[in-house]
Structure formats: structure tokens, C-alpha cells
Amino acid sequence: MSTSIYDRDLPKTPANYQPLTPLSFLARAGAVYRDHTAIIHGRQRITYSEFYARARRLASALGKAGIKRGETVSALLANTPAMLEAHYGVPMAGAVLNTLNTRLDAAIIAFSLEHAETRLVLVDTEFSGLMKEALALLKGKKPIVIDYVDSEFVPDGARLGAIDYESFISGGDPDFAWVMPEDEWDAISLNYTSGTTGNPKGVVCHHRGAYLIAQGNVLTQQMQRHPVYLWTLPMFHCNGWGYPWSMSVMGGTHVTLRAVRAKAIWQALAEHKVTHLCGAPIVMATILNAPEDEKTKLPHAVEFTTAAAPPPEVVLARMAEAGFNVTHVYGLTETYGPAVVNDWDSAWDALAPEARAAKKARQGVNYIPLEALTVMDPETMTRVPADGETLGEVMFRGNIVMKGYLKNKQASEDAFKGGWFHSGDLAVLHPDGYVQLKDRSKDIIISGGENISSIEVEEVLYKHPAVQAAAVVAKADEKWGESPCAFIEIKPGASVTADEMLDWCRKGLARYKVPKHVVFAELPKTSTGKIQKFKLREMAKNV
Template sequence: MTDSIYERDLDKCGANYAALTPISFVERSAAIYPRRTAIVHGERRISWAETFTRMRKAANALARRGVGIGDTVSVVAANVPEMFELHFAVPMTGAVLNTINTRLDAATIGFILGHAEAKVLIVDPEFSSVAKKALETAGRKDILVIDIEDAVYTGEGGRIGSLTYDELLAEGDPDASYVKPEDEWAAISLNYTSGTTGNPKGVVYHHRGAYLNALSNAIDWQMGLHPVYLWTLPMFHCNGWCYPWTLAAVSGTAVCLRAVRDQTVLDLMRQEQVTHFCGAPIVLNTLASAPDEMKKGLPKPIHAMTAGAPPPAAVIKRVEAMGISVTHAYGLTETYGPAVVCAWQEEWNDLPEDERAAIKARQGVRYTVLDGLMVADPETMEPVPADGETIGEIFMRGNNVMRGYLKNPDATTKAFRGGWFASGDLAVMHPDLYVEIKDRSKDIIISGGENISSIEVEGILYKHPKIAEAAVVARPDEKWGESPCAFVVARPGESLSKEEVIAFCRENMARFKVPKTIVFGELPKTSTGKIQKFLLREQARSIGTES
């Protein structure tokens, strides 16, 4: 640092510097808009003042039970008020929030609990059975298990913990002090991503990135104050793309939703006068496919943000015909969810419908808080020409890129290359500097917004006693965007049916990972015996779209 006049007697102090943290957002909303509704869940209406009180009670109760800096609090829950509250309450103890994908099988959840060294597990009744099995798999009898009791949920599931969430709140003092980070680089959350190898990788977010991406959500989507946000996106996924923190920043209303069903979603849109919602293209497709009678009387305007598998232009067109304005975003778990957005240009309004929809299907330009976005040769790191034709890999850098992978320095080093984060996604850069994905360098299948590792599915297929070889690729799917397609070779002398393979998969992996299509026959290989997946992808596409 140079010894300039601006470095003399102008030091940071409590008056002019504070570590960035989303906790400050909820403090402000509770103070300025205490009576405004923060959360809607069934018949419940919870104000920002009450929400903040509940958060402080939860934080103090957890702290009294020994939860603090460096600890992990894991949660397996649907989009319920408790899940929203924990996005603030856990960081207020100094601990790290680990929201777990509710669709995962017990073995994978057990791995996560062990790898994350979870001190507490908070469980929604809908997932108590799989959580109980996961605890047994992890062999962690020392984990404090807390049960959420949800009056809206009427299905099966019982208590597996030593106390309920409400009993935890009763232990807490809302007037007690809570923790805010001294260093904004401190971890705030831990999200697991499947990647391309067996066990999932733990992506670590920090307070600074969560704070900035939350604000960028509001700016780049032009949300304004007091939006009414419907939780069609799982809060476990990249911390709901940081939208719990965004809603606190703009004093919005979180309308909780346990499951995405067309009738429920459309009814809530009318009932609560919803203004915004997020989701994978399957959510848009679900709404577009609903009966016309069901779509009547929707409030206007409604804004939808979609990401995951690139949304088909035809789906965007059908949804916008309902009066829902679609914004396409792109990102990864490693970038706090959306970090690239198809920012709309006014001159595009005059284009024909099909052309507008095709443009909206592009991934777009960098978020306000993303410092850099480029499409480059992955070997030389030289940017490709902005010609809309030359393919390269997407690279990003900025404050909304993860700290790294938990306890996995090799994977972290591989992901960070030359000062950039390597996405593994292949794209072109258009002359207007809008990015458009063309393919994936990783064999990831994105089905309904969830990543599925082809290698993981293949590994399970190879465990079948009658299977000699297996390869899994993505097949276009009208409903889910993509679905797994398995190419299988039976052992000599063995007879194997599609139904038998699918049944085996259902017994050994999460249901959303189960291949929908099974193809029998020899696998194309190189002279060295490597399976030529690009040929299998072509074959899967030639089968047609799964409907």
C-alpha cells in the first residue's frame, strides 16, 4: 500500500465500516416495516416484527445449546416459515446453514451430515423417514435433532428428534444479543452439488457474497419494494437463489408453498396477489400446460425468473401469453445461484413473438455484482470472438463466486483457473455480448432444475448383477427439460428388461435420478475403449422428446 495522503489518519472504525451481512436486511425491515407481512403459510400471516423475534429466539436457543462459530446446522425441509427463518437465525449464532435437497436418498443425506460435521439437524415431518435413515447411515448419534411441526402438512411422518422447533423457540430470549460477523468473508451457508463424480461437493458461501447477490437479485430483476414472492423454487437450492435474503432487503412477502402443483400455484397467485416467482423451466411448463379455465383472473404484472436447463423458447412464449413476464437467468451453486441475466433491451419489444422468446432463452450478461464474465478457450484462457458461433467455456469472477469446496482443496484449485471460476459449461458470445449455452463439458443432466451426475447413475447401474456396461446421457424432456437416458449392455447369457432396470434404480437412488429411458445394445467406443458419449447423446436426441 502506498503512503499517500489518503492512507493517513483515515482508518476503518465502527463509525465508517461494517462487515456486509444479510442479517442487516432483516433488522431494517423489522424496524421500518414491523407490521407488514413477511411470511404467508396457509392461514398464518407473520409480520416482519414477529419474524425477527422468532429468528432471535431461535438463534439464542441454538447458542444456549452450544451452537456457535464454525458449527454446521443442517435442515431437511420444504418451503415453510421455519426454513425462511433459519436463513437468518443460524448465521445469527455465527454458525453455517446447510440446507439439504429433500429429494436425495438417505445414503447421500447421511454422507452430507458426516462431511459437513453437522451439529444440529432440523427436520420437516414430510422427510422424517428419510432423515431417520440418513442419521443411521451417518452413525451420528451426537447430532441434536429438532422436528418442525407444520399444520399445513397432513401426510405421513412423525417425530424423530428430542424437541420440536416451537419448543426450541420457547427456550430462546428475543432480547439477547446475537452474532454478526467480524469478517464478511466468514461462511454463512453450505450447499452441496452433485458435480460429475460420486459424492457431492460442499460449496461454501460467505456473508459478503450473500449480501451482494441478494441486492443484485433485486436490482437486476427490478423488484422494487414490497414484492409478493411465491416460493415455487426450493429454498434448499442455492439458498433459494439468495431470495430469502433479497426479500428481507426489499421488505417483501414470502408466500410459502410445500409443492408445485398447477392448481395450488395459480390459486395462490390470485389469492395473495403474487408479483414474483422463480423456478426451473418445468415450473413454467407446468403452468403453461394447465387448463385455460384454471389460468383466468391472474394478477398483473407477474414476473417469473427461470434458470437451470435452458428454457425452450416455445415454453417462454406460452407462459408470456398468460400475462407472465419471463426473465432468464443463469448460474451455478458455486455462484450463489443466478449470476448472469438476460437483461432486456427496449428495442426487442417490437420483435415478433418467436424472436423475442428466442432471445429470452439466452443466458445473458453479468449480474450487477459479478465482476467478470467471459467465454474463453479453456486451455489458453483467451476469450473467443463475439461472433455467436465460436464455442468456449463460460468463466466468471466476483464476490458472488463461492469461497471454495469444503474439505476438497483439489476440486477448489481445479475450479479456480487464472483468477476465474471455470463453469464447465460451453457457450458462444454473441456480438451484443450476450452469452448463450450450447453444450456442457461436464456430463451433468439438469432435470427439473436439479443436477444429476451421469457418473453417479452409471455407478449404480454397474452394481446390477446382470449389467455388463452402462452409460447415461441427457435426453430432451418436454416436462423436465432433460431426463436421464441409460444405454445398457447385459452380461452374456443374461436376459434383462427395461422394467427390471428401472425398478433396480428406484431401489438404489433418489427417484428424480432414475432413468426414464433404457436402451439396450452395444456402446460405441474409441480404439482405447472409451465410450463415445457424444454419439449416445445424438442417439438420445434422435429418439425424440420425452413427454
């Protein structure tokens, strides 16, 4: 077998080849930006040298607790220093970080812990009640529990474990020789998707993808040295879109918020001279609808990255007036968060408002680290015409696509059929290559940046004794982007009110999944009895 002269006697060696990992960003920042503030949390200030030392302490402590390479460490934490440290310290121990959605119910938390085979879990005492309930549902061996006590904000939270976080990491070595991945394909994180049917799927991400998405964020946002990032996006959501790692690239400052509140956001923007933040439409609504006495004149334009439903033109105009430049992105948990960006052409600024809004409504083009993005017929695996009209499925290919679904070979094979990742989202392809979503084949509703399965909500509705048929669709929502709208057909002779149905839903669903609107009507069906959701979506517009 002949080889090129460029393959001969030129092997990979430790000197010229190392696996890519975002952990190296913090190691560099700890030396280069050692005295620069890395984290601001209430009255706390943590420099980069301290951040790096604390992450190594956590990694060391995990090793002493018996956590081995490839084992799972879960975290039920708010946006806090501990959550940022976990994004480095857990993989520095060779383990895999599983961030848990604090808004889920105990049954789903319990499923995630068991499915991930979690060995140790970090628990914010604000959520100790939720975790206690979840732990009680576990059938096998329970994980070690480490309590995180955020005393400035949650001074009276209940304790579940034998040791608190600060005591735990104090037993770790600040100079710990942390573990590099053996291969950049090694798992770095596990994130559970909202299940469309049955249990959620565990999305496994690798070091290479985390490294690339972190740099992709920096390039997409054109970040300069020492950006200041305000944490309004939950870090449990797709690992905070990779921003826990992105900030270390440029020696940026994390300003952490436990909850999205208008007054706290505006105070942070002014006090810390925030340059960047991310969030769903609900965050924009929170900022814009704040009382005037809570707002402040911003000294510079703040970059705001939003996902989910594209912002209406009027909202973009109001954000610009308030001092924000909005960038619209799109992605999935399976693509490390944002993998598509509405790359704005300044020439479009001159367009009439309606034409400009049409440009803004498009999801866009591939992120720099994503190899390819297109819209294809999922049956023939051929690209649809770039006519802005022909529907197809959004397909992704590249290094910021997940490894696959944990312990779910069939789902992984289905997702990667034909050499592309099948998103399940239906879209059109415009002549200039920009993608625009038109529907979601799995009927996912994106509310406040979180996925809600219409099927899951319908299952709860169907359990009510008065319900004969039910269907849930997305309704445009100025505050949340989208919200669930439930259409219900009542059994003959039965009676139930909308308030009673909402109370019923609250007992079986996480709060954010409860329908915002309930409509009693005969559901439109095909000749075979299938509910016609496209008609319901039209009806929802007038609710």
C-alpha cells in the first residue's frame, strides 16, 4: 500500500498531537488572567487563579470520593460558582457532568439519575425537596449527595448529604494534576432532552465538540478580551450553550444570577458593565417590561443572543432602543445548543420593516464549527429545492453533533441515518442558503427556551375522567415565545371547567408545561379519526 511522502515518518506524538478539550481554556486563563475576576456572585468575587484552583480541588475531591473515569456526576444547581466549577472539575476528574433541569418533576429527575448511573450528585439546597423526593424513587443504590449551600441567597435550605460543597472541595488538592481525556471523543457531558414519547433521551457530548462550540460562540459574538457575561440562561440547558467554557477563552467575567428578575438584571447590566447575555424571549420580555425606575441608560451596546421563536420586529426595535443588539440562533441539545445563526447582513437594515422582519424570522446558516447544515427529504436524503417553499427536515453534520443517545442504540442509529443528524424539525431552504423553520415534526413546543412535548401534556389531559379527546399545540406568546394551548372534547354527559383542567394538569406536570389556554370544542379529524393539528394551530391564533 503506497502512502504519500507526507504520511511517511510523520506520526502523531505527544509533542504534536493532544486531544482537544475546553479544560485547557481554564488552565490557560488561570495563568494568563490569574488576577482578573472570573466570577461575580452576589458579594463573592473569584479570580481566574482561584477558579482554576477550585476546579482542581473539586476534581481531586471527586477522585478521593471514589469517582472514576467515565462515571457520572450529576448536578441539580442554580446558576452559581459551583455550577461553573462543575463544568471543569467534573471532567478534570475524568468523569462526565450531567446537569439536571431544576424545573422538572421528581420522577424525571429519578429516571435521569438511574439511567445515567449517577455516582455522586451536587444539590443546591434550594432544590433539596425536589431531590429528596427523587432519591426516594430510586430503586438501586443511591448516589453520594453533596449539598451546595448558597448562604447569601438560600440561608435556610434543607441538607440531604453528610457534607457540604465547600467542605468537600476543601479536602481536594488545588494543584491536582487533572486528567486529560484519553481521546477528544471521550464524553464530557450528558444532557437529557424533554421526551416526546416515554422517557427523555440522554444526549452524550464529547470534549472535541465542547472545545469547538466554546470557540464558535466567541467567533459568532465577535468577543473581545475580557467580555462580561450575565447568566440569565440556565446552565443546565445544553451546558449553558457552551458559555461556561467560552468565557475562559477570552478571560471573561461570569456574572451569575440565581433567577431571572428584571431589577437584578438591570442592576447587573449597569454595575458590572455587562457586554453579553443569552436567553429565550421571556428574558427579553422581562428586560423590556421592567418598571422605568428599575431601568438604566446603558453606556454601550449589549449583545443579546436569543433562541426559540424568532423575535417580532417590534420587540427587536424596543430592544435596540434599550441598548441591546439581538442575534437569533437555533439549535438542539444534540448540537450542543446553538449551531445555526441568523448571520445578519448590514445591507438588510435598509429594507422596509416587513421585508426586514422576514429576514429576521429565518433561523439562518451554520455556526463556524458546524461542517454542514441543510434541509432534505428524509426519505430520499436529497436536498430540497432552495425555493423558500418546499418543506424538508433540517439536517446537521459536523463536530458539534452529539456522540449519540446514552444506552439507546436504535435511537442513535435513527438520528444519524444516512450520515446526517435528523433534527425532526421541518423547514424550507431559501435561495441564499438560509434555513427557516416551518413546523416541528415531533410537535415540540418551545416555551421560555424549554422544550415541552405536546404528547406528554396530552397524556395527562386524557387521564381526566371527563375528557374524550385532547390535543395540544403551540400558541404564540409575547412573553414566553410559545405556550401550550389545549383543545379538549368532553365526554357526553360530563362537565368540567377550564380551571379544573388546569388544576388537574398542575398535579401531573412541571409548572412550565401546564397549558396557558384551554379550549373546549369538537376536535377536527381526518376520515381515519386522526386529529388535524394544523387546523388547531390556526384556531389557536384566535384564542
